[in-house]
Amino acid sequence: ELTRLEAFANSAPYFMTESGxxxxxTNATAEQLKSSAVDKYTAYLTKVVEHLESEYGVSFDTIDPFNEPNTNYWKTTIDSSTGSVSGSQEGMHVSPTMxxxxxASLASKLGDSSTTTKAKIAAMDETNPATFVTDWSAYSDSAKSSVEQLNTxxxxxxxxxxxxxYAKT
Known part of the structure; x- marks a missing residue:
């Protein structure tokens, strides 16, 4: 029996990414989420969760907007001779600053009186504990206080x- 559900995204939709x-x-360590799309991305995450809760009667405990964000795995390769595109898995590089x-944007959306989900923020599902520590150490106290659940x-x-x-504090 499922007792806890988490919504997460490996990447923002293509039209919200720098590369498309x-x-x-094409640079696996360059920021992928467009800064102009941050609020749209968090609205998208919130609306998807609200739709699933309303349509299917499930309740999400947490929303994690990232998956292994501060890694160099997420690279799209474009063959210069054929123009063919390859990328092995969906994902986007997101620096600790971003x-x-x-x-902050997701916390604002979830705190809005018109938001129906009770989901809290989980972050950041980093690839390993060491990279999690790097990211978490860069977070401000305000960002840390917005995160209800630590994921790695x-x-x-x-x-x-x-x-x-960190989880104990």
């Missing part, structure tokens, strides 16, 4: 105890 692709840009901007993957094991300690 959901599999990253992550905080997104979190554990593809490598360094800094697990540090993440645990």
């Amino acid at each position: 692709y959901v599999s990253g840009g 992550q905080q901007t997104v979190i 993957h554990a593809y490598s094991s360094g800094d697990r105890l540090q993440v645990r300690d």
